[in-house]
Amino acid sequence: MSTERQHTTSTHIGQKSSWTHPIYTKDQILAVRTAHRQAHTWQDKVALVTVRVLRWGMDFVSGYRPQATNRNGLSRGYVMTEQKWITRFIFLESVAGVPGMVAGMLRHLKSIRRMRRDNGWIETLLEEAYNERMHLLTFLKLAEPGPSMRFMVLGAQWVFFSGFSIAYLISPQICHRFVGYLEEEAVITYSKAIQDLENGHLPAWGSLEAPAMAIKYWQMPEGQRCMRSLLLYVRADEAKHRDVNHALGNLDQNMDRNPFAARVQAQVQSAARSTGLRQLQGEDNQK
Numbered sequence: 001m002s003t004e005r006q007h008t009t010s011t012h013i014g015q016k017s018s019w020t021h022p023i024y025t026k027d028q029i030l031a032v033r034t035a036h037r038q039a040h041t042w043q044d045k046v047a048l049v050t051v052r053v054l055r056w057g058m059d060f061v062s063g064y065r066p067q068a069t070n071r072n073g074l075s076r077g078y079v080m081t082e083q084k085w086i087t088r089f090i091f092l093e094s095v096a097g098v099p100g101m102v103a104g105m106l107r108h109l110k111s112i113r114r115m116r117r118d119n120g121w122i123e124t125l126l127e128e129a130y131n132e133r134m135h136l137l138t139f140l141k142l143a144e145p146g147p148s149m150r151f152m153v154l155g156a157q158w159v160f161f162s163g164f165s166i167a168y169l170i171s172p173q174i175c176h177r178f179v180g181y182l183e184e185e186a187v188i189t190y191s192k193a194i195q196d197l198e199n200g201h202l203p204a205w206g207s208l209e210a211p212a213m214a215i216k217y218w219q220m221p222e223g224q225r226c227m228r229s230l231l232l233y234v235r236a237d238e239a240k241h242r243d244v245n246h247a248l249g250n251l252d253q254n255m256d257r258n259p260f261a262a263r264v265q266a267q268v269q270s271a272a273r274s275t276g277l278r279q280l281q282g283e284d285n286q287k
């Protein structure tokens with residue numbers, strides 16, 4: 001990743017956005033890999049088990065099946081179509097936008113309450129929430145959720161916002177580890193979608209261009225504006241969230257400075273080195 005943040009997109013009133021997305025190069029988005037941080041402590045294990053349970057629930061809601069990439073011998077209901085992927089993405093992103101906002105809000109309130117500086121965590125957390133909402137808004141350009149989907153998102157947000165807020169007040173360290181594991185799953189999900197697309201299982205996306213707002217947000221260059229590129233950009237964001245949250249989960253929540261506060265683009269490399277992440281090999285990739 002570039003070590004200097006680039007601001008080239010302006011808002012409609014001509015001012016720079018606070019959270020203009022850094023420009024990813026083609027090599028950077030192609031270099032993203034699934035990875036897993038081993039659960040060492042009981043806190044890690046609590047976070048990992050919680051994510052596994054939630055993953056099961058999300059799979060159920062979005063009709064996701066791990067065998068989706070292989071159509072041979074499978075009934076029509078087990079094939080992941082473009083519509084099923086979009087449904088999964090929308091549900092996933094509607095949930096993913098919650099933790100950063102809750103964590104940023106609670107740290108903001110704590111800073112005010114205790115009349116102390118925050119050590120630079122708030123901006124990174126709120127930027128993550130903004131980025132997740134941009135993922136959601138992008139996918140909403142490709143599908144219109146029906147009433148049942150909207151009801152599920154509503155219920156999930158109510159439960160997740162409440163639960164995550166209480167959990168963050170009790171143990172922010174476990175919550176950042178939880179988000180790290182959640183983002184591991186997000187990277188796996190987008191990797192499988194990209195694999196499906198590359199294998200020709202999603203023909204409607206083969207020649208589809210990314211929505212205009214996505215091209216503007218990620219500053220996608222000419223020749224890299226197809227659906228595959230969009231999924232690669234989103235996956236790179238998820239990998240950054242994964243590495244950042246695992247790194248934040250390693251820190252003293254009250255005393256340590258956020259190492260990503262000044263140079264967000266350096267997150268992936270520096271965070272991956274400090275979190276003990278190991279890239280998944282072979283069958284692990286299919287989880």
Ligand SMILES: [Fe+2]
Nearest residue numbers: 093096132135
């Ligand atoms: Fe996302």
Ligand SMILES: [Fe+2]
Nearest residue numbers: 096183238241
């Ligand atoms: Fe994410």
